[in-house]
Amino acid sequence: MVTATADREFPLLRTQVRERQALPVEPEVRLRALDFSLWYRERQALRRISLDLYRNHVTAIIGPSGCGKSTFLRAVNRMNDLIPGVRISGRILLDGEDLLSPEVDVVALRQRIGMVFQQPNPFPKSILENVAYGLRINGLARNAGERAARVEEALRQAALWDEVKDRLHKSALTLSGGEQQRLCIARALAVRPEILLMDEPASALDPISTAKIEDLIFDLKNSYTIVIVTHNMQQAARISDLTAFLLQGELIEYSETARLFKTPSDKRTEDYITGRFG
Amino acid sequence: MSFFFRRNLDRSVRWLTALGALGILLILAILVGQITYHGWGKVSWEFLTAPPEKGMTAGGIFPAIFGTAALVIIMTVFVAPFGALAAVYFSEYADRTSWTYRIARQAVNNLAGVPSIVFGLFGLGFFVQFVGKQIDRVAYSGSLHYGQPALIWAALTLAVLTLPVVIVSVEEALQAVPQTYREASYALGSTKSQAVFRVVLPHALPGVLTGAILAVSRAAGEVAPILFVGAAYYLPHLPSKLNDQFMELGYHIFILSTQSPDVDATKPLLYATVFVLLALTFALNAVAVVIRARMRLAQRSV
Numbered sequence: 300m301v302t303a304t305a306d307r308e309f310p311l312l313r314t315q316v317r318e319r320q321a322l323p324v325e326p327e328v329r330l331r332a333l334d335f336s337l338w339y340r341e342r343q344a345l346r347r348i349s350l351d352l353y354r355n356h357v358t359a360i361i362g363p364s365g366c367g368k369s370t371f372l373r374a375v376n377r378m379n380d381l382i383p384g385v386r387i388s389g390r391i392l393l394d395g396e397d398l399l400s401p402e403v404d405v406v407a408l409r410q411r412i413g414m415v416f417q418q419p420n421p422f423p424k425s426i427l428e429n430v431a432y433g434l435r436i437n438g439l440a441r442n443a444g445e446r447a448a449r450v451e452e453a454l455r456q457a458a459l460w461d462e463v464k465d466r467l468h469k470s471a472l473t474l475s476g477g478e479q480q481r482l483c484i485a486r487a488l489a490v491r492p493e494i495l496l497m498d499e500p501a502s503a504l505d506p507i508s509t510a511k512i513e514d515l516i517f518d519l520k521n522s523y524t525i526v527i528v529t530h531n532m533q534q535a536a537r538i539s540d541l542t543a544f545l546l547q548g549e550l551i552e553y554s555e556t557a558r559l560f561k562t563p564s565d566k567r568t569e570d571y572i573t574g575r576f577g
Numbered sequence: 578m579s580f581f582f583r584r585n586l587d588r589s590v591r592w593l594t595a596l597g598a599l600g601i602l603l604i605l606a607i608l609v610g611q612i613t614y615h616g617w618g619k620v621s622w623e624f625l626t627a628p629p630e631k632g633m634t635a636g637g638i639f640p641a642i643f644g645t646a647a648l649v650i651i652m653t654v655f656v657a658p659f660g661a662l663a664a665v666y667f668s669e670y671a672d673r674t675s676w677t678y679r680i681a682r683q684a685v686n687n688l689a690g691v692p693s694i695v696f697g698l699f700g701l702g703f704f705v706q707f708v709g710k711q712i713d714r715v716a717y718s719g720s721l722h723y724g725q726p727a728l729i730w731a732a733l734t735l736a737v738l739t740l741p742v743v744i745v746s747v748e749e750a751l752q753a754v755p756q757t758y759r760e761a762s763y764a765l766g767s768t769k770s771q772a773v774f775r776v777v778l779p780h781a782l783p784g785v786l787t788g789a790i791l792a793v794s795r796a797a798g799e800v801a802p803i804l805f806v807g808a809a810y811y812l813p814h815l816p817s818k819l820n821d822q823f824m825e826l827g828y829h830i831f832i833l834s835t836q837s838p839d840v841d842a843t844k845p846l847l848y849a850t851v852f853v854l855l856a857l858t859f860a861l862n863a864v865a866v867v868i869r870a871r872m873r874l875a876q877r878s879v
Contacts (some may be wrong), residue, residue, distance in 0.1 A: 376764060383672065410766035420757040422776055433765035436775065483761070490765060 324352035329524040330375065330494060331525075335389035335399075337370060337379065343494035344370045346548045347389065352494070357525045358514060359539035359556065361532055363571070366545040368528045372496050375526070377405045393494075410437055413492035417499040419479035421486070426463050428472045429482055433490035446570060448511040449489055458487035458515050458542065477508025495519065497527040501534065511537050532572055536560050544568045607857070616852030619845045625853070633833055634842035638850050643815050644728075644823035645857075649731035649793045650805070651819075653793065657789045659736070660743025661778075664788075667744070668751035669773050689741035697802040701735030705806055709852065722820055729819040731807035739792035740800050745857060750784020751777060770801075783872035789863035794858045800827035810836070826854045 330352040337345040345367045352358050360368040370379070377398070379385045390397045396407055410433075415550045421429050430450040433439075440446040450467075454460040463474070471482055480500060487495060497516070501509040516525060516538050529535050535542050536556060543553040544565075552568045553557060563569045585819060623637060663685075671678045676739040709723035716722075723729075741765030754777050762772035778785070800808075816823040830850050837843035 377758060378763065381760070381763065383674065406766050406768055409765075414758065414764035416757060416764075418757060420761045422758060422761065424782060432775070434764070436762070436765065436767040436771045484762075485763065497814055519767070 324369050326356055329354045331392040333390045335391055338386040339372060340384040344548050348550045350553050351549060352524055352526060354524050355520055356540040357520050357527060357538055358541045360528045360536035360543045360545060361535050362545035367548040368545050369498050372498050372526060372528050375496055376409050376414055382404060405452055410490050410493055411498060412494045413487035414496045415483050415487055415500045418503050419476055419483055421479050421482050423472055425468045426471050426482060427467040430485050430489045433486060437490060453485040453489035457481045459485055477504050477511060480512060481506060494524045499528055499530060502530060544571065612848060612852050612855060616848035618851060619849035624642055624849060632838050634839045636827060639827040640812060640815055640824040641826045645797055645826045647816060647823060648732055648825060649796050651794055652735045652796055653789055654738040655733060656739050656743050656792055660740050661747050661785055664747035664751060666774060668748045669682060685744050687743050693738060693799055696738045696802040697735055700802060701805040701826050704730040704733050725805040726822055727820040728807055728816050728823050731803040734802050734806050735799060737798040739796050740862045742792045742795055743788045743825055746788030747785050750781035754780045783869045787865045788871050790861055794861035798827055798858055
């Protein structure tokens with residue numbers, strides 16, 4: 300159960316976080332992992348992970364490199380399907396249906412679950428065409444006016460519209476790194492996903508661009524269920540409602556961000572967030 | 578070993594390798610210089626636009642230029658899409674760790690190593706004697722139309738010959754497309770073919786074109802494969818149908834240097850023809866380089 304958190308000081312992290320509004324008291328489970336395990340050939344990368352993701356909440360997944368946090372993210376939209384030698388067990392339920400089932404239409408699933416990658420990866424096309432790409436391939440908003448409206452909507456949501464509205468036909472590669480990443484977010488939003496997965500979206504960006512992305516995530520929470528993988532614990536503390544700590548493929552602790560950073564219940568969590576390892 | 582000995586050895590190795598590099602440049606310079614020196618003076622508008630006359634001792638080489646152009650254009654029509662499709666399969670669909678992939682890949686490499694005269698014989702046996710004969714039997718009730726050396730068979734033979742060039746260069750271009758573009762496309766709900774045709778191939782287009790042009794410049798200089806499948810000693814008219822025979826620059830050079838009744842009269846023509854062929858090949862390679870550079874630039878600025 301997630302409750303409102305007014306006090307956002309985390310002595311363990313030595314960081315302070317702005318106050319935020321109270322969260323809905325009865326959050327709705329959007330996605331549920333049950334005993335999910337994953338192997339790369341012989342090596343087990345995730346061990347019986349069970350966790351719930353809530354609608355209109357930001358969940359941060361933290362942990363040291365190689366702990367499996369990106370792997371978990373990439374299981375949720377089935378990107379691991381692309382890697383040969385991956386084996387899984389357990390279930391991940393979306394609206395009560397197991398999205399890992401072989402009968403699931405992966406293409407349709409990925410429309411519902413958008414993803415933003417660590418490195419900004421806009422296509423070498425125009426800004427407009429980048430955002431319109433998802434619409435085109437999915438046959439959405441077929442006429443030009445409708446499409447332009449959807450592109451504008453997505454760019455506004457990604458807080459990029461004002462910066463690019465006069466150069467929509469310029470190459471996306473002319474944008475700065477931070478702008479490129481917000482463009483990638485807009486590209487993901489244009490197909491109106493329900494869940495947004497973000498794999499260290501700010502780790503390749505400078506502090507100012509990072510702050511913009513963080514503000515954006517905070518705003519997007521109102522419309523989406525967001526999962527963010529991050530190396531940066533301050534970032535997790537700043538933007539997330541819930542935090543999951545993974546270590547060597549195991550879910551060590553999962554709770555409200557405030558509680559996890561202030562009074563971790565597991566010794567390993569405390570060691571990690573106080574910087575004793577990782 | 579003393580310090581001085583090691584230092585001298587080091588310097589000698591440097592000079593030895595430099596000598597090797599210099600040797601290559603020197604040979605190229607002599608070759609191009611000789612041909613330009615002897616050939617340039619004879620190249621004129623008339624030489625490029627007139628047919629040969631007086632048993633190859635006068636006139637020009639227009640039919641050979643025309644035949645070469647027709648040959649490589651038809652060849653490209655076949656080899657570019659075929660090679661690109663094969664490369665897309667190898668790069669995007671095949672399991673690159675499987676033994677079938679390795680065998681197929683090795684087969685392509687072996688194909689590149691087959692002597693070109695063998696392709697000529699293959700073309701004669703397969704395209705002319707088999708495919709052509711069958712077409713004649715089925716479509717022309719046995720009368721001779723396609724069961725003989727012809728432009729189309731020569732073009733197809735060259736297409737087989739240059740297939741590895743296209744496959745290798747297109748596959749390299751596809752492999753150079755960052756994996757993250759594919760992932761971005763999949764994450765937006767694209768199918769595999771959408772990712773390949775809307776993101777990967779457009780990004781690799783400079784490489785695809787380069788492959789096609791390299792294939793053309795390789796084919797333009799080949800003589801052995803077309804000896805038996807369509808190249809003609811001399812023709813009074815230009816080829817107008819796919820099953821016509823044709824004159825070709827490389828073959829014409831062979832004819833000029835071995836079949837002339839008057840060697841001294843033919844020599845300047847021979848130099849000039851070689852010059853034209855070389856210039857053509859170099860120009861094609863230069864075009865490939867320019868296209869690649871320009872498209873890379875264009876992708877950066879749309």
